[in-house]
Amino acid sequence: MVVVRTQPTSSRTAPLSETTVIGWLHKNLFSTVLNAVLTLICLYIIYVVVKGLWIWGVADAVWVAKDRRECFDISIDGACWAGVIQWIDNIFYGRYPRTELWRVNLGGLLLVLWMAPLWLPRVRAKIFIGLSTVFLYPFLAGYLFAGGDKSLFMQVMVTLAMVCLAGNTAHAIIGVSSGRGLPDTLLRWLGKDQAPEATQRNTLLVLLAAALAVGYALQTGWTEEVVPWSKWGGMFLTLVISGIGIATALPGGIILALGRRSKMPVIRVMSTAFIELFRSVPLITVLFMATTMFPLFMPEGFVLNKLVQVIIAVSLFSACYMAETVRAGLQAIPRGQYEAAHTIGLGYWGMMGLIVMPQALKHMIPNIVGSFIGLLKDTTLVSIIGLFDILGMLRSVSQDVPWRGLHKEPLLFGAVVFFVVCSVMSKYSRHLEVKLSAGAKR
Amino acid sequence: MAVSETDSASVRVKPKERFDFFHDERVRSIFYQLLTAGTVGWLAWYLITTTAHNLEVRGMNTGFGFLTATAGFDTDFKLIEYEPGIGTYRRIFFIGVLNTLLISFFAIIASTVLGFFVGILRLSSNWLVARLALVYVEILRNTPLLMQIIFWYVAVFSILPRVKNSIDLSGGAEVVFLNNRGLYAASPVPGDLFWMTIVAFVAAVIGVFFLSRWAHKRQDLTGQVFPTFSASMGLLIVVPGIAYLATGSPLDWDIPSLQGFNFKGGVSLPPAFLALLVALTFYHAAHLAEAVRAGILSVDTGQSDAALSIGLKQNRVLALVIIPQAMRAIVPPLISNCMNVVKNSSLAVAIGYSDVVALFMQTALNQAGYAVEMVGMTMAFYMTVSLSISGLLNIYNKRVQLVER
Structure with missing residues (x-):
C-alpha cells in the first residue's frame, strides 16, 4: 500500500518561548539559576543608577538660579543645571559676538x-x-x-x-x-x-x-x-578644527597612502617614515610641537596665529591616520582591477583615478566617518594648549565667579552632546557599511 | 619545421626596443624620486636654517648641554630620588618616562582584563547582561577620553573626603586609605631571609614548566588528562608558602599612619594617577571589548559543534578550540590597544600627573627653553615605545598566525 500525501501538513505553532512574554523572559533572562541571579543583579544595578541619576539630575535639580549659592539654597543634593543653561551660548559659540x-x-x-x-x-x-x-x-x-x-x-x-x-x-x-x-x-x-x-x-x-x-x-x-579668531570657541571651534582636519586629511592621506604603496623606493620609504612618525606619537606632543616649534620654522617677522598652528598640526596628524585607512581600502581592491586597467592602456594616474580609487573610496566611507568621529573627540585636546573649544568652555564654567566649582554638570552636558553626535554618526556609518557591501556580496 | 616557422614569426613581430628617454619607465621613476628627495631635502634644509637663524636671533641656547644642568622645580610624584636644585634635567626626563611607563603598565593590564570580561559579557546569553555591556561600551566609546579623564579627576577623586575622614578600603584593617590626596597603602618591607621565599617561588615556576611538559607528554602517550592547572596553582602557593613560614615570616608591612596633616609611610598614589588609571582602563576596556567580541564571533560555530561532537566538555571546548582561534583575531587590536594606552597616557598633562609630557615637554620646556631638543626627546621616547611594543607583539602575532597553515 502506498500512501501519498496530497495536502501539506499544517505547520506547528511556534514554541511558547518564541511567542509569549513569559517564554521570552524564561529563554533570555531566567534560563538557568546563574542567569536568574545575573538578571537580578543587573536589575538592581539599573535601579540604583537610574534612580540616583533621576533624583540628582531631574527631580532635585535646579534649572533657574543666578549663581551656585542660590542653587545650593534651593536644593543641596541636586544638579545645578542653571549654570549650564546660562553658559549655553558660550559652550556652543565661544565668545563669538x-x-x-x-x-x-x-x-x-x-x-x-x-x-x-x-x-x-x-x-x-x-x-x-x-x-x-x-x-x-x-x-x-x-x-x-x-x-x-x-x-x-x-x-x-x-x-x-x-x-x-x-x-x-x-x-x-x-x-x-x-x-x-x-x-x-x-x-x-x-x-x-x-x-x-x-x-x-x-x-x-x-x-x-x-x-x-x-x-x-x-x-x-x-x-x-x-571677528578675530581669538573670539571663536565652543562647539563651533571644535567643528571648525575637526572639519578642516578631515577635509585636508583626505587628499593628504590619499597621497601618503599611494606613496607608501609606490614601487619607487625613495618615495615609499619617505611616506612610510612620515606616516609611522606621526602615528607613533600622541597628538598632544604634536600640538606642543606646533606651538613651540612652528614659530621657529617661520621666517622672521612672519607670525602664525595659534589656531593656524593647531589646524596644521591636526591636519598632519589626521592625514597619517587617514593614509592607513586609504591603504586598507586600496588593499581590498583585487589585483585583477589593476591589471585590467593596465590592459586597456591606462597609465598610473588613469588607473588610480578612474578604476581603483572610485571603488576603494566607496568601501572606505564608513571608515572615513569613523576617522571623523575619532578626530572630533581628539580635537578636545586643543583645550590643553589654551584654545577655548567645547571642553575649554565647559571647564571655564567652574572658573566663572558665580558658578565657581561647578564641574560635574557642564562636563556631563558636554558628554551628552558628544555622545549624541558621535553615536548618531557611528550608527550611520554602520548602516552605510551594510548598504555599501550589499551590492558587493551579490 | 613548425618550430622554426613560429620562431621566425616571433622574431619578425617583435618590436624593436628603442630607448626613449622621456617615456622610459626607469628614467621617469628615477626622475620622480630625485624630485621628491630634492623637495623634501630642500624643505628640511630650509626649516633647519630658518630655525637655527631664529634661535640665534632670539638668543636661545641649543644643544644637549642642559641635560646635566640642575632643574629648579619639584615634582609631586617620582619613582627615583630627586631634589630640586640638585637633580638634573636628565633626571627629570627619566622621572617623566618612568611615570608614563608606570601608568601605562597598570592601565594596560587592567584594561585588558576588563576588556576581555566586558567582551565576553557582550556575548552573554542573558539579554539584560548583554545589553548592559553594550550600553557601557557605547557610552565610553562615544565620549572624548580627555573629558572622561577630567571628569574622574574633578568630579570623583578631587572631592573625596579629607585626610582625617579617609575611606578605609581594607574594611577596618586600616592598611589602605583613600582620600582627596590620593591612595595610601601598606608597602611590604622584606626581611633578611626573604630571598629564600623568592628562590622557592622561582623553583616552583620552573617546576610548573616541567610539570606541564610532562603532563602533555603523558596525555599524548596514554590519553589521560592531568589536572595541570590546579596542580600548578598548588605548587606555586605551597612551595613559597613553606619557605616563607620556615624562614620565620621575614616580611614586614610599612603601614601608613596619620601623622599631623597627612599619612606617613607605605606607598602613596596621587589623585591624578588614580583618575588617569581609572579613565584609561574604562575607556580602553570598552574599545578592547568590541575587539574581543568580534574575535570570538569570528570563530565558526562549526568549530564548537565539532569539538562538542568529539566529546570535549564545554570548558575544554572554550580553552582548546574557541579561544586559540579567537586570539588570532584579537591579538592585532590588542597590540594597537597597548600602544594607544601609552599614547593616551600623555593626556595626564591635563590633570597634572607628572608624566613625560607634563614634566619634560611642558614644565621643563617652559623653565629652560630648548624647544627643539625637548620635543625631539619626548617624541623619540614615544616612538621607541610604540615601535618596540608593536615589534614584540608582532612576533607573537606571527607565531599565532602560523598555526593557520
Whole structure:
C-alpha cells in the first residue's frame, strides 16, 4: 500500500518561548539559576543608577538660579543645571559676538544645503558635489566666520564657492524633479540640445563665465565685520578644527597612502617614515610641537596665529591616520582591477583615478566617518594648549565667579552632546557599511 | 619545421626596443624620486636654517648641554630620588618616562582584563547582561577620553573626603586609605631571609614548566588528562608558602599612619594617577571589548559543534578550540590597544600627573627653553615605545598566525 500525501501538513505553532512574554523572559533572562541571579543583579544595578541619576539630575535639580549659592539654597543634593543653561551660548559659540551668531548658524545651514544633494535620489555627479564640499565650502564658510577684507585669492575662491553652491542647489532640484543634470537642462532651455558637441560646450562655458561674473559682482558688495579668531570657541571651534582636519586629511592621506604603496623606493620609504612618525606619537606632543616649534620654522617677522598652528598640526596628524585607512581600502581592491586597467592602456594616474580609487573610496566611507568621529573627540585636546573649544568652555564654567566649582554638570552636558553626535554618526556609518557591501556580496 | 616557422614569426613581430628617454619607465621613476628627495631635502634644509637663524636671533641656547644642568622645580610624584636644585634635567626626563611607563603598565593590564570580561559579557546569553555591556561600551566609546579623564579627576577623586575622614578600603584593617590626596597603602618591607621565599617561588615556576611538559607528554602517550592547572596553582602557593613560614615570616608591612596633616609611610598614589588609571582602563576596556567580541564571533560555530561532537566538555571546548582561534583575531587590536594606552597616557598633562609630557615637554620646556631638543626627546621616547611594543607583539602575532597553515 502506498500512501501519498496530497495536502501539506499544517505547520506547528511556534514554541511558547518564541511567542509569549513569559517564554521570552524564561529563554533570555531566567534560563538557568546563574542567569536568574545575573538578571537580578543587573536589575538592581539599573535601579540604583537610574534612580540616583533621576533624583540628582531631574527631580532635585535646579534649572533657574543666578549663581551656585542660590542653587545650593534651593536644593543641596541636586544638579545645578542653571549654570549650564546660562553658559549655553558660550559652550556652543565661544565668545563669538552675540549679534553675529547668525553667521555661524548660516555657515552650518550652507553646509547642510551643500551636502544635502548627496543623500537625494536621482541626483547625478555626486562625486563632484562631494569634492566641492571639501575644496570650496571651507573658503565660503571661512570668510563668513572671519569676515574682514578679502584678498584676491579669497575673492576668487568665494566667487567660485557661491557659483558652485547655486549650481549644486539648482542641479539637485532639477535632478530630483526630472532625473536630469543641470547642464542638460540648460541646453534644453536654450534649444541647443541637438547642437554639435563643440557648440554645447561653448554655450556652457559662456554660461559659467556669466555666472562667475555675477558671483564676483555680488561678492564685491558683500563685506562682513571682522571677528578675530581669538573670539571663536565652543562647539563651533571644535567643528571648525575637526572639519578642516578631515577635509585636508583626505587628499593628504590619499597621497601618503599611494606613496607608501609606490614601487619607487625613495618615495615609499619617505611616506612610510612620515606616516609611522606621526602615528607613533600622541597628538598632544604634536600640538606642543606646533606651538613651540612652528614659530621657529617661520621666517622672521612672519607670525602664525595659534589656531593656524593647531589646524596644521591636526591636519598632519589626521592625514597619517587617514593614509592607513586609504591603504586598507586600496588593499581590498583585487589585483585583477589593476591589471585590467593596465590592459586597456591606462597609465598610473588613469588607473588610480578612474578604476581603483572610485571603488576603494566607496568601501572606505564608513571608515572615513569613523576617522571623523575619532578626530572630533581628539580635537578636545586643543583645550590643553589654551584654545577655548567645547571642553575649554565647559571647564571655564567652574572658573566663572558665580558658578565657581561647578564641574560635574557642564562636563556631563558636554558628554551628552558628544555622545549624541558621535553615536548618531557611528550608527550611520554602520548602516552605510551594510548598504555599501550589499551590492558587493551579490 | 613548425618550430622554426613560429620562431621566425616571433622574431619578425617583435618590436624593436628603442630607448626613449622621456617615456622610459626607469628614467621617469628615477626622475620622480630625485624630485621628491630634492623637495623634501630642500624643505628640511630650509626649516633647519630658518630655525637655527631664529634661535640665534632670539638668543636661545641649543644643544644637549642642559641635560646635566640642575632643574629648579619639584615634582609631586617620582619613582627615583630627586631634589630640586640638585637633580638634573636628565633626571627629570627619566622621572617623566618612568611615570608614563608606570601608568601605562597598570592601565594596560587592567584594561585588558576588563576588556576581555566586558567582551565576553557582550556575548552573554542573558539579554539584560548583554545589553548592559553594550550600553557601557557605547557610552565610553562615544565620549572624548580627555573629558572622561577630567571628569574622574574633578568630579570623583578631587572631592573625596579629607585626610582625617579617609575611606578605609581594607574594611577596618586600616592598611589602605583613600582620600582627596590620593591612595595610601601598606608597602611590604622584606626581611633578611626573604630571598629564600623568592628562590622557592622561582623553583616552583620552573617546576610548573616541567610539570606541564610532562603532563602533555603523558596525555599524548596514554590519553589521560592531568589536572595541570590546579596542580600548578598548588605548587606555586605551597612551595613559597613553606619557605616563607620556615624562614620565620621575614616580611614586614610599612603601614601608613596619620601623622599631623597627612599619612606617613607605605606607598602613596596621587589623585591624578588614580583618575588617569581609572579613565584609561574604562575607556580602553570598552574599545578592547568590541575587539574581543568580534574575535570570538569570528570563530565558526562549526568549530564548537565539532569539538562538542568529539566529546570535549564545554570548558575544554572554550580553552582548546574557541579561544586559540579567537586570539588570532584579537591579538592585532590588542597590540594597537597597548600602544594607544601609552599614547593616551600623555593626556595626564591635563590633570597634572607628572608624566613625560607634563614634566619634560611642558614644565621643563617652559623653565629652560630648548624647544627643539625637548620635543625631539619626548617624541623619540614615544616612538621607541610604540615601535618596540608593536615589534614584540608582532612576533607573537606571527607565531599565532602560523598555526593557520
